[in-house]
Amino acid sequence: MAKARALDKRRKSIKNxxxxxxxxxxxxxxxxxxxxxxxxxxxxxxxxxxxLVSDLAQAGTQVSHPLLEGRDNPRHATLxxxxxxxxxxxxxxxxxxxxxxxxxxxxxxxxxxxRFEVSGKRGISALRFRGLMPDQKxxxxxxxxxxxxxxxxxxxxxxEYAAGRLDRLDVAYTQFVSSSKQIAVVETLLPLxxxxxxxxxxxxxxAxxxxAxxPxxxxxxxYEFLPSAASILEEVVPTSFRVKLFKCFLDxxxxxxxxxMVAMKSATENADEMIRNLSRTxxxxxxxxxxxxxxxxxxxVEALKS
Amino acid sequence: MSNxxxxxxxxxxxxxxxxDVEMVTLPxxxxxxxxxxxxxxxxxxxxPGEVIVRKDGQDQFLAVGEGxxxxxxxxxxxxxxxxxxxxxxxEAQVEEARQRAAARLQEKLSSEEVASVNAALARSLAxxxxxxxxxx
Numbered sequence: 001m002a003k004a005r006a007l008d009k010r011r012k013s014i015k016n017x018x019x020x021x022x023x024x025x026x027x028x029x030x031x032x033x034x035x036x037x038x039x040x041x042x043x044x045x046x047x048x049x050x051x052l053v054s055d056l057a058q059a060g061t062q063v064s065h066p067l068l069e070g071r072d073n074p075r076h077a078t079l080x081x082x083x084x085x086x087x088x089x090x091x092x093x094x095x096x097x098x099x100x101x102x103x104x105x106x107x108x109x110x111x112x113x114x115r116f117e118v119s120g121k122r123g124i125s126a127l128r129f130r131g132l133m134p135d136q137k138x139x140x141x142x143x144x145x146x147x148x149x150x151x152x153x154x155x156x157x158x159x160e161y162a163a164g165r166l167d168r169l170d171v172a173y174t175q176f177v178s179s180s181k182q183i184a185v186v187e188t189l190l191p192l193x194x195x196x197x198x199x200x201x202x203x204x205x206x207a208x209x210x211x212a213x214x215p216x217x218x219x220x221x222x223y224e225f226l227p228s229a230a231s232i233l234e235e236v237v238p239t240s241f242r243v244k245l246f247k248c249f250l251d252x253x254x255x256x257x258x259x260x261m262v263a264m265k266s267a268t269e270n271a272d273e274m275i276r277n278l279s280r281t282x283x284x285x286x287x288x289x290x291x292x293x294x295x296x297x298x299x300x301v302e303a304l305k306s
Numbered sequence: 307m308s309n310x311x312x313x314x315x316x317x318x319x320x321x322x323x324x325x326d327v328e329m330v331t332l333p334x335x336x337x338x339x340x341x342x343x344x345x346x347x348x349x350x351x352x353x354p355g356e357v358i359v360r361k362d363g364q365d366q367f368l369a370v371g372e373g374x375x376x377x378x379x380x381x382x383x384x385x386x387x388x389x390x391x392x393x394x395x396x397e398a399q400v401e402e403a404r405q406r407a408a409a410r411l412q413e414k415l416s417s418e419e420v421a422s423v424n425a426a427l428a429r430s431l432a433x434x435x436x437x438x439x440x441x442x
Contacts, residue, residue, distance in 0.1 A: 041320040048316050048385055052376055056349070147318040147387070152422065226350035227335055235351055235374060239385075246318055 004289060007282040011275060018271035024088065025264035031143045032257035038144055039176070039250045046247060049240050056236065059222065061229040065237040067161065070191040074167035077111040078157070079104055079186075082173040082252040083123030085139055092174060092259035093122040095184040096252075100172035101130075103186045111168065119249075143257060145249040147242075154242040161190055173248045174255035182255040189244055192237065311343050313359060315368065315384045322389035323359070323368065330382050331358040332375060339375075341382055348377040352386065354425075354432040356439075367392040369436040371429045388429055395437040404430035 057063050081100040083093045100123075107114045118124050119138040127134050140149060160166035169190035174182050225232060313330055315323035330341045333355030352373045359366040373386025407427040411420070 038319065042318055044321050045316050045318045045385065048314075048376075048383055052349070052374065052383075052385070055376065055378075151387070155422065222347060224346055224348040226339075226348060229349070232349050232351060232374065239374070243318060 004282060004285040007278055007285060011278040011282060014271055014274050014278065018268055018275065021264045021267040021271060025261055025268055028257050028261040028264060032254065032261055035143055035250070035254045035257050036179075039247075039254050042147075042243075042247060042250055046243050049236065049243055053236060053240065055223070056229065056233065059229070061233065063233065065233060067158070067190065067237050067241060068192050070193075071167045074110065075112045076115070076160075076164075076166050077107050077113070077168040077170065078115040078117060078160075078166055079107065080117045080169065080171045081119070081123050082141075082171065082248060083118065083120030083126070084252075084256045085121045085142060086260075087122055088263060089256055089260035090263035092256055092263075093120070093126065096172055096174055097123060097126050099184040099186050103170055103172065104132075107170075141249060141253070143253050145246070145253055147246055150246045150249050151242050154238075154245045157190060157245075158238055158241065166190065171245070171248050173252040174259075176251040176254045176258075179258060182251075182258060187248070189241065189248075192241055192244075309343055310380070311341065311345075312381045313384070314382070315357070315370070315386065315389045317386055317389050323391075325359075325361060327359050327361040328363075329360040332384065333357070333370070334375070341377060343380055345377050345379070345382075347379065348375075350375050350377075352384065354388075354428040356432065356436045357384070357389075367436050367439075369395060369429075369433040371432070372425070390433060390436075392436050395433050397434065397437050400430050400433045400437070404434060 053063070079100060081096060083096050087093065104114070104116065115135040116127070116132060117136040117138075118127060118134040119141050121139055124134055124137050124139075138153070157166060157169055161169075167190075168188065170186050170188050172184070172186045175185045175187075176182050223229075310326040310328055311330060313323065313325060313327045314321060328343075332339050332341070333353050335351045335353055339350070352370065352375050354371050355369075357368045357370050359368065369388070369390045369392065370384065370386045371388035373384055375385075376383045404427060407423050407430060410423045411427070
């Protein structure tokens, strides 16, 4: 009897765990949809900025800005790592941390001073475990990062860059490619390099254009600028940096929810399988126990007869 | 030739406004700009303030933040960090935000913070102005 009861107890606790993982899966699905909607809404803005830049370039404006050009000998580098506040999302945090640490090891060869900034409790504790101290920690970003919060961080970077206290900014985050593919990447956001749509339209800019339904390479339009093209560029460049950083945060948030959804789905499936196996073993144990009892009774009757 | 403009107001969070309208008045850096269909292509910067949209003979009011405007013949695109329709503004909340920002300006702040508080203040003021003037 003891064995059957122990099996039953285990089965019950697995059933409870399954309830939890199943609920978490559903929550992650709901959050993923919300995060996805926000990310889609943000693309409208990104696309318009790209369009604006390409129009600006087509109108014959020289697209140059200190943020676009790299410094000859970068001295101060910052690495920003975007992780989740919570675990239970499969390899999501681990792969971002791995990508970030690989870059972190490279940075000293190229720059003199490095700063490590981390968003998300998971990343912070992973660094602590490795004996690294993050220079700046953010934990306020949950599944829907606010543009204002991200813009504040972006403005700080812009200020540091302008003051020469920052020459290079790398961001390690999980890029959202499609709902079945997310990859951990390290992207260099500062200097911005060429703006999308600025010069020869590369693949991304072309895609943005196609999506906006504009014929590529139309005749140059003459624009009037108020107050001047230069001052508009002055505003476009920081804005596009802010938007890029915001996009990183959004991508990370969406990817996190997907990762959690997938992890919880497989956890639920594993629980299902375990329950099935345990049920089988439990039934077998119970049956053999009953058989044993019957045998004992029959044996007793036989003994009395003789 | 069409007699309407396609107006789109886009913020990082959403497409806040999108419709065919007859006229747009917006707060440019060099003063108010009224834009009618077939306006000359133009790019300009916008300051926090009020956008007036005339649609089907009726005026609608939106409070906007800083931003960029691109005008291309029959399209007006406004890229801004905030856009709120007049009747969606919560006056009490904005007033509180304004007071908070004003109070913070009295404190000692780094120049970076002053800039961000000033921006917040300008945004709340724009919202309040639109709200007080336009809602009954």
